[in-house]
Amino acid sequence: MILDINGFKRFCKNINFIKSMDTYISYLKRGFEIINKLNLNIHEFDNDEFKEKFQEYVEKNKLHPDLYNDFKSAYRKYLEYQNNFYGDSINEEEIKKRYESLYKEIQKYGPLVVKTLEGNPFAIDINSSSLVTIGDGGNGQERMSISLNKILRIMFEKEDYTYPSYEPVIIQLLLNKYHDTKEFSMKESKLMNHENNNKPKTSLNQILYGPPGTGKTYSVIESAVEIIEEVMPSSREEAKEKFKKYQKEGQIEFVTFHQSYSYEEFVEGLKAKTDEEGNVYYEIDDGIFKELSNKAKKNLYTYKNRKRKKSFEEVFKEKIIDKLEAEEKIKIPLKRKNIYVYEVTDRSIKFEKENGDISHTLSIKTLKDIYNSEDVKSRIVGGLEPYYQGVLNYLKSDSEVDSDEVLKNYILIIDEINRGNISKIFGELITLIEKDKRLGNKEEMRVKLPYSKEDFGVPKNLYIIGTMNTADRSIALMDTALRRRFEFVEMMPEYDELPNIEDIDISEMLKAMNERIEFLYDRDHTIGHAYFINIETFEELKEVFKNKIIPLLQEYFYDDWEKINLVLNNNGFIKEKEFKYLGKLADDEKIVYEIDKNAFEEIENYKKIYNEENQ
Secondary structure, three states: OOOOOOOOOOOOOOOOOOOOOHHHHHHHHHHHHHHHHHHOOHHHOOOHHHHHHHHHHHHOOOOOOHHHHHHHHHHHHHHHHHHHOOOOOOOOOHHHHHHHHHHHHHHHHEEEEEEEEOOOEEEEEEEEEEEEEEOOOOOOOEEEEHHHHHHHHEEEEEHHHOOOOOOHHHHHHHOOOOOOOOOOOOOOOOOOOHHHOOOOOOOOOEEEEOOOOOOOOHHHHHHHHHHHHHHOOOOOHHHHHHHHHHHHHOEEEEEOOOOOOOEEEEEEOEEEEEEEOOOOEEEEEEEEEHHHHHHHHHHHHHHOOOEOOOHHHHHHHHHHHHHHHHHEEEEEHHHHHHHHEEEOOOEEEEEOOOOOOOEEEEHEEEEHHHHHHHHHHOOOOOOHHEEEEEEHHHOOOOOOOEOOOOOOOOOEEEHHHHHOOOHHHHHHHOOOHHHHOOEOOOOOOEEOOOOOOEEEOOOOOOEEEEEEEEOOOHHHHOOOHHHHHOEEEOOOOOOOOOOOOEEHHHHHHHHHHHHHHHHHHOOHOOOOOHHHOOOOHHHHHHHHHHHHHHHHHHHOOOOOHHHHHHHOOOOEEEEEOOOOOOOHHOOOOOOOOOOOOHHOHHHHHHOOOOOOOOO
């Protein structure tokens, strides 16, 4: 089979599937190379035998272990292109009808403001036979006319683009696939069907909140994969597989907040370490947020400049370690003199001055921090400044190489975000996570970090997704600064997909319990569907109630058994305890309750929870 790469590229541009396009093309090429070598039938790519032979080749040739799954995702997108992207109902006549509809809307409400695939804004005006672009769209041309006939030739005769910044956007409009429209006029004109748009619209800062067991962690996994790949995973298994892959590659990081979690762990802080001789020393260590921000920032820089800066480890090995194996000393030029590096330890570089002095060393950790920092001057202070600067200049020379790296999204997942002290953890960085303050946007902002004195900003390709359990803390009690900067998505119990077990209507049972909990306590403490979604037998249902539901209700109501009994609709799980040896302690007015373990064995007791006759 011959791959139609140019056609696939056109398809990706037409549906604005740009970020992952080059990556998917790479997966397709590598996958088909293996398929052709093994003489496999591509139409059987989902079969176990196909997968087994493909994986055997991957392992034998020591290729990336996830190559089969990567190829499968890319080939499914390619099949979407092959299976007539426009759909059976889309032909020239249908496009002409849509053009006429678009013409009427723009005539009524005024020009339409859109963006090129590169993100540059321009406006579209229209007449009976052509569209007129207004504004340069980053292309330097203020006004151009693109005829309807030209668009039809691109769509149906595979003619090349004349204006690749504009024509794909116009095609998206006519296919109802454009997703970023804003009208020029004051009128509210809904030209596009946003409901059918599959492109993720996840906020940069989002918190999923709800009672326990409502699928917050479940949703986070799918959202993270969707943000990275721009398409929803086809199954739960695929989502988990992809999630693990991106975690391993460093594109997704996961952290849990707690009461003692601090700025020093999240951003940066001093940490005590020991050297080979047992001496204690202190170094500035980057936290998970700073590390991921720097990864995203590096990717953003590489994508924009088409240049990749080699890692410190790469250049240090290449220019120091490897050279010292071949040479006795490495000459490093300074402004007026030279120094000579002659030895490297696990922590430092030893060098000799021209006068023979060998009393000074340079910290490798400090060199690395300086190399990775954009704020070099504030990182080099004191008498060793010219030596650090000289070695740094030596390492940085020719450290950039050409790159075709695609823009990636990075995701930080913060579980139990409400349990941490937000002011203490984020500190001054809480402002930097706002959308317009992100690096790469017009109002980008940086702050000087307290330990490293480095200028720091949060890039626009870093997403923060938090989860919070409302049973632990209400949104009303959340830090005000956090509430202003995050979009909150409520996740409440869902009842539609719950199974029936032994004639027990699990959906009605859960609804009944939650109604009573909401009345006796509040809706933040209802019980989520996740406790019941995967149970298949009565034995599993018993275990869920004994080990999860009853303990949860005890926690909610502080062992107030009367209320717990009301939630269960007096179904028999809770009974009055009988005492034998109280003697004079006996009190007719005091009732002590206990769990009746035998009651869990009766199917009817579960039905009583939602049985109106039992109320």
